Amino acid sequence: MMHSQKFKAAFTDADEAPRTLVEGAYLQVRRDIIEGRLVPGEKLRVEHLKDRYGIGAGTLREALALLLSDALVIAEGQRGFHVAPISVRDLKDITHMRVLLETHALRQSIAKGDDEWEAGVVAAFHKLSNTEERLGHISNVREWEQRNRAFHESLIAACDSRWECYMIGILYRQSERYRHLAIVSKAVPRNVHNEHTKIFEAALKRDAETASHALEQHIRLTFDSINLLVPELS
Amino acid sequence: MMHSQKFKAAFTDADEAPRTLVEGAYLQVRRDIIEGRLVPGEKLRVEHLKDRYGIGAGTLREALALLLSDALVIAEGQRGFHVAPISVRDLKDITHMRVLLETHALRQSIAKGDDEWEAGVVAAFHKLSNTEERLGHISNVREWEQRNRAFHESLIAACDSRWECYMIGILYRQSERYRHLAIVSKAVPRNVHNEHTKIFEAALKRDAETASHALEQHIRLTFDSINLLVPELS
DNA sequence: TATGACACGAATCTCGAGATTTTATCGCAA
DNA sequence: TTGCGATAAAATCTCGAGATTCGTGTCATA
Incomplete structure (x- = not known):
């Protein structure tokens, strides 16, 4: 049933292979943040990161928007994305x-x-x-x-x-x-x-x-x- | 400080005017879902909705991705977006x-x-x-x-x-x-x-x-x- | 009648280019 | 030296078109 899938993305690990580039980028960026390769507070420049992950800018933007759900990324209008800071x-x-x-x-x-x-x-x-x-x-x-x-x-x-x-x-x-x-x-x-x-x-x-x-x-x-x-x- | 803004999007209302089309669409779709104009469980066809909100497909996709944070929208790879069901x-x-x-x-x-x-x-x-x-x-x-x-x-x-x-x-x-x-x-x-x-x-x-x-x-x-x-x- | 392959239409997903805004740089004046 | 404004560079934001995948209806076959 659809409802049972409602919270899957945020709770489980990558138990299924990503079906789209967005999902793949989401998982990669998430791992890079959690494991510290993307430093807390760091600015996430889409134009640079799209090459690092080998995808288009729009696709990466969507993946970053997804990461707001986990509060691992923050966004501010016209000022792009940042890795969530720590304290x-x-x-x-x-x-x-x-x-x-x-x-x-x-x-x-x-x-x-x-x-x-x-x-x-x-x-x-x-x-x-x-x-x-x-x-x-x-x-x-x-x-x-x-x-x-x-x-x-x-x-x-x-x-x-x-x-x-x-x-x-x-x-x-x-x-x-x-x-x-x-x-x-x-x-x-x-x-x-x-x-x-x-x-x-x-x-x-x-x-x-x-x-x-x-x-x-x-x-x-x-x-x-x-x-x-x-x-x-x- | 940046950290104090971390949770703003999901908690407060539209206290500030949207600075981008994505933010504007996010607020509009959110209101349409909460007030029932977008029915629980309904499929959100990007190709149709982009005309309704007068924006491009990629922009709307990003807005829908943001709505996952509020658990008002669910996404499934290669099968698009849906309004979160109710029960x-x-x-x-x-x-x-x-x-x-x-x-x-x-x-x-x-x-x-x-x-x-x-x-x-x-x-x-x-x-x-x-x-x-x-x-x-x-x-x-x-x-x-x-x-x-x-x-x-x-x-x-x-x-x-x-x-x-x-x-x-x-x-x-x-x-x-x-x-x-x-x-x-x-x-x-x-x-x-x-x-x-x-x-x-x-x-x-x-x-x-x-x-x-x-x-x-x-x-x-x-x-x-x-x-x-x-x-x-x- | 039931089953399965196939093709067509529709929708999702993806990318690259262009428009707008922010940020950095540099020169000039106080 | 410091502050300020204009210019240039960089990055964000946005759109439309093309590639891929999904869902459906049709048709042949058992």
Whole structure:
């Protein structure tokens, strides 16, 4: 049904191959922003970027307009497009909203999740764990990002609010960009696997209180690792 | 500062005149969708609509791409654009999220709002009241919509989370479309002014509990009036 | 009657060029 | 040196035409 596809673009990864040049450019630019090759605040000159991505100007403009949905690009009339800027305050805000929405969705999933939900969580955690063991020798960060997202999505998969999932997805992508900053800067070493395990075990035990708390700590640690990086007024 | 403009497009009304044809078309199409002239689910044929709005095809495509941010338009590769469909379930979801986010933001505003916040609320309520008195003889629905939004925005103006305001703005616009349906269908008559007054008085008394409860009831009544219109499984 | 291939029409997608606006440069005067 | 205005360069915005894909109706065949 059409309605079920409503929020796909913003929430899922490129699970399907792009069918048009616009979609392809959208995915490429999005990745370049999240992984920092397009710097926060940078001006996006269509006339230059169209060569970089090998497409026409109008096509690229449409792709950039699409990126407004994810709040990764901002546009101002007659002044073109910019990569959305970042700030400690913004990250704090994102963290605050993620805690609010993701713990809410997790509680609901724990309350309403069926066997299929459990199975999805177990599968996603298993795949993520495999990657995290290998991540000691940082093999494939992109694979880890993919599976980390899949794990977080599986946790809230039984939440019946499309809008809540939609917004969580946008916020997740935002924090992905900040997290990438922390990674390349070799910030505070975290035992991320430990954090994931705590969430996982509590969720399967249907212990909503413990699971929510663990998830909240997990989300807040991303903020802390960046905040320590840039000591600023919080 | 650039960052402060980040969420303007989706949250505020056309407070500034559109500087480009894209922005103008964006506003026009958005209004046509919200006010029902473009029917939910309808296919948006660029080749036809470009004449209706008197612009080129590429320009219109960019405007439609922008409307994805508001989730009022959906796009599917090689199959063009559609007006976002509506459903009772979707409205229920929107209502649920509005209650969650707006009451949260209202509590924070009541806790942190200063004199300026109070003044803004008083002013917005006054203007809205004037319009609502006249609305007995439904003079200007569009003016009422404008001031209703302004009042709701003023209530949460002291919320320091840009992301929360951003999401509330998107959800508000969504429910605007549903509310328009209820109006043209002459649904259950409500004493909206009464509801607004309750919220207003409790907010100024800094009674967060009463104010939140009144706001929640207020939001839920929009759902009820539509839900009665289309008796369906809720 | 049902099924499937095929072709035609329509719509989407894409590009390059031209018009308009913004931004940078340079010279001149205070 | 600093400020200001005109000129030039660059970038955005816009449009119309062409290439590709999708949907539909027709027709032959089992």
